[in-house]
Amino acid sequence: MFTSLQLRNFKAWVDSGKIDLKPVTMLLGTNSSGKSTLIQSLLLLKQTAMSPDRTIHLNLGGDEVNDLFNFGDFDDVLNQYAEAPRSFSLDVALRRREAKSDINNIGLRCVYQKISSGSVALQEVEISTNGQIFRAARREKGAYSIYVDEEPQPRGKGRSYAPERSISFSAEALFMLGEDGDLLEDTSLEIRRELEGISYLGPLRRKPERDYSWNKSRPGDLGSDGKGAIDALLASSLMKGDDRDYILNGVSRWLSRMKLADKIEVRQQGRSNRYELIVHRGEVSCNLRDVGIGVSQILPVLVVSYFAKRGSVVILEEPEIHLHPLAQSTLAELFVEVGKERDLQFIVETHSEHLFRRMQTLIAKNPRNLEDVSMYFIEREDGKAKLRTLEVDEVGRLLNWPDGFFGDAIGETREQARIAIERMKDRKK
Numbered sequence: 001m002f003t004s005l006q007l008r009n010f011k012a013w014v015d016s017g018k019i020d021l022k023p024v025t026m027l028l029g030t031n032s033s034g035k036s037t038l039i040q041s042l043l044l045l046k047q048t049a050m051s052p053d054r055t056i057h058l059n060l061g062g063d064e065v066n067d068l069f070n071f072g073d074f075d076d077v078l079n080q081y082a083e084a085p086r087s088f089s090l091d092v093a094l095r096r097r098e099a100k101s102d103i104n105n106i107g108l109r110c111v112y113q114k115i116s117s118g119s120v121a122l123q124e125v126e127i128s129t130n131g132q133i134f135r136a137a138r139r140e141k142g143a144y145s146i147y148v149d150e151e152p153q154p155r156g157k158g159r160s161y162a163p164e165r166s167i168s169f170s171a172e173a174l175f176m177l178g179e180d181g182d183l184l185e186d187t188s189l190e191i192r193r194e195l196e197g198i199s200y201l202g203p204l205r206r207k208p209e210r211d212y213s214w215n216k217s218r219p220g221d222l223g224s225d226g227k228g229a230i231d232a233l234l235a236s237s238l239m240k241g242d243d244r245d246y247i248l249n250g251v252s253r254w255l256s257r258m259k260l261a262d263k264i265e266v267r268q269q270g271r272s273n274r275y276e277l278i279v280h281r282g283e284v285s286c287n288l289r290d291v292g293i294g295v296s297q298i299l300p301v302l303v304v305s306y307f308a309k310r311g312s313v314v315i316l317e318e319p320e321i322h323l324h325p326l327a328q329s330t331l332a333e334l335f336v337e338v339g340k341e342r343d344l345q346f347i348v349e350t351h352s353e354h355l356f357r358r359m360q361t362l363i364a365k366n367p368r369n370l371e372d373v374s375m376y377f378i379e380r381e382d383g384k385a386k387l388r389t390l391e392v393d394e395v396g397r398l399l400n401w402p403d404g405f406f407g408d409a410i411g412e413t414r415e416q417a418r419i420a421i422e423r424m425k426d427r428k429k
Helices: 035-049 171-177 179-196 229-238 246-257 293-307 325-342 353-365 367-371 409-428
Strands: 002-010 013-015 024-029 087-095 105-114 120-129 132-138 144-148 156-158 199-201 263-268 274-281 284-287 313-317 345-349 373-381 384-389
Touching: 002 035, 013 384, 024 035, 024 325, 024 353, 035 087, 035 179, 035 199, 035 313, 035 345, 087 179, 105 179, 120 179, 132 179, 144 171, 156 171, 171 179, 199 293, 229 246, 229 263, 229 274, 229 293, 246 263, 246 293, 246 325, 293 313, 293 325, 325 345, 325 353, 353 367, 353 373, 367 373
Parallel strands: 024 345, 024 373, 199 313, 313 345
Antiparallel strands: 002 013, 002 087, 087 105, 105 120, 120 132, 132 144, 144 156, 263 274, 274 284, 373 384
C-alpha cells in the first residue's frame, strides 16, 4: 500500500507537503481545487511503469487504448508558479504487505524537467529501501551519475546508466553496483508491482446494455469507465472454480445493504452466448437496463472491490454518483469492511456529505478506525491548491471543518423555523 505522497510544482500544487495515506483515504473539497491531481499523479506513475518502451522517462499519455490519462505536454503539467529551474517532482512511499524482509519500506522520488529538444527528461530519481538510498542524477548530453547513500563520488557515470520508466535503473547500472544492484533491482520490481496493481475507476461510467456476449474469459482490467465490470460478473457466475459467484455474491450483498436490490443474477438468453443481468427487488425482477441509473453506476464500484487483487490499491472518483443518501452512506462501510476483508487500500475522491458523515459514525463506534482512515480537504487559496488534514476525535467529531462546504444544515433548519413563525404571526393579524 502507498503510505505517503508529495507533489511539487505539479499542476495545481506548488508543494502539497507530505500527505499520509492510510487503508482508507478520503479526498474532499471544492471543484477544481486539486483533488483529482493527487490521484492523477499515481496514475501518471502507473502508466509510465507500464509503458511498452522501457527507455521512456515519463508517459504523459495520448494512447487512448493503453493509457489511463492524457496529461498533454510538460507545460500543461508544470505548475504556473514554478520558478527556475522549471521542474516538477513526485514523491511516493509504499509498504509491501507481503514483501521480503529486506524490502519493507520503499521510497521513490522523481524530478522531471524539459530539455532543449522539448521532451521531458528524468532529472533525478531516488529509490530507497530501509534507509539505503540509490540515486541517478542527469548530467550533460543524457549521461547519468549513480550514487549510493551519502557517498560524495558517484559509483559510475555514462549514458548507459539512464534510468528506465522512472522506477528502474538500467541493466548496466545494476551490474556495476554488484550486490547493491540486486537489492535495487528487487526494490524496483516491488514498486512496479504496486503501481501495476492499482485499479482505477473514474467518475464517468458506461450505461448498461440490455444483454451482453461473453468470451468465456476473465477480464484483465475493468477500465477507468468500468467497461469490464460486466465481464467480471459474467466470469464470476459462469466460470468453474472455487471462487465461482464470489464477485456476484459480494455485489448482491452490498446492493441489498444499500437498499438498491435484493440480489443480481446472470441469466442466459436461450442457448445463445448472450446473457442479461437481472436485478431482483421484492417481488419484481427486471433487466439491469430497466432499473434506475444508480444501480448500473454503482455496479463497477462494487465489482472492483471484489475483483481487485488482494492487497492492492483501489482509486475511485465520485463513487457516490447517482446514489440516494442511504446508499452513499453505506459506501463508508464498504471501504472499511471490504478493505479489511481483502487487505485493500481505498483512495477516494468524493463530494458526498452522507459518505463523510457515516465515516464519522464508524469512527465513533470503533475509535480504532482512526488508525486506518485519513481525510483531507482541498481548496484553492490565491490560485494555489491547499490541503487541510481533517481532524476527527475518537467520538467522530470534526474539529476543524471548513465553513460552507456542505452547507449549514442547522442554519437552514433555523431559517425555516423563523419563516414558519413569521407566517403564523401574519395569519393571526
